[in-house]
Amino acid sequence: MQDMTEFAHQIFNDQPFSRFIGATLTKVGTDSAEICLNIADHLKQQHCFVHGGVLSYLADNAITFAGGLALGGNALTLEFKINYLRPAIGTKLNARAVTRSKGKRQAVCQCELFILNDDKETLCAVAQGTVVPAQ
Template identity: 55%
Template sequence: MPDMLETGRRILADQPFSALLGTELTRFDNQGAELRLALRNEHRQQHGFAHGGVVSYLADNALTFAGGSVLGDAVTLEMKINYIRPAVGQVLVARAEVVSAGKMQAVCRCDVFAVKDGEERLCAAAQGTIFPVRGG
């Protein structure tokens, strides 16, 4: 059986948008997933912190990886995000886990942290429903 983390990294590499942003998959197992993104100027909005779309993208992708850990190939059916504080720092980290899973969907949650000078601060919390893709 192939290593889940390596399989996940191949899937992430096949996502042109994720490659453009520079996203890394650092954990992928049956407990969930972790994505990291080193922030560049292109990821920031006019006030200097990470754009909300970048934070939301990271949560969405982490939620889908977490759901995919129990469903296989999957997509996000719906997602809700709460922005808690501006994402200020050098890196964003999204950690997602499965809350509940059945055959047709998984409900997952994700916390997104901004890392500044080695210290993590929660900047967003998300929840989503993940749906399996059947037959490609």
């Protein structure tokens, strides 16, 4: 697993957008990943909630890492959907993705996004996606 952990962190560190937004790959498993993001004002929309695009980025990237780890290498998102459950108001976001099913050609993954506010985590969105090996 150590080689895949190093591989995952190298891939993550090579993502200009992840660096730009300030995200961190905090955990990886054989079929799972967690990405965290400290909330800053420039990540919010006009109602002071974290912008939906930020939540989508976290879900998509966490899903792709979970699926890629399960498939054993570089991966791409084939499709994904997200359900926003409540406004993301807080200090930090945690996106936790896990592979639910994998075959030779694809992995289906789910992600839960939690907002941290006053040391309490609250589920604010859920997502599901299909990941395929990068060719």
